[in-house]
Amino acid sequence: MGKFGSFINGFLMGAIGAAAIALLLTPKSGEEMREELKHEVDDILDEGRRASQQRQRELEDQLNTFRGQ
Numbered sequence: 001m002g003k004f005g006s007f008i009n010g011f012l013m014g015a016i017g018a019a020a021i022a023l024l025l026t027p028k029s030g031e032e033m034r035e036e037l038k039h040e041v042d043d044i045l046d047e048g049r050r051a052s053q054q055r056q057r058e059l060e061d062q063l064n065t066f067r068g069q
Contacts, residue, residue, distance in 0.1 A: 004051075004055055008051065023037065
């Protein structure tokens, strides 16, 4: 796994850990917390998708450069 994969993996593990700690320490109701966590997870997944798409575009550009296009 390359540097980018390691970064994404660490980012996701940190986000999951932070969400679990927030769940345990929050004074909010269960329903409020579930809704907030759902939004946080959606945001994290969107961030991962954006990073993945950007990296894919960068790699495609590099490949095209190597091919001489």
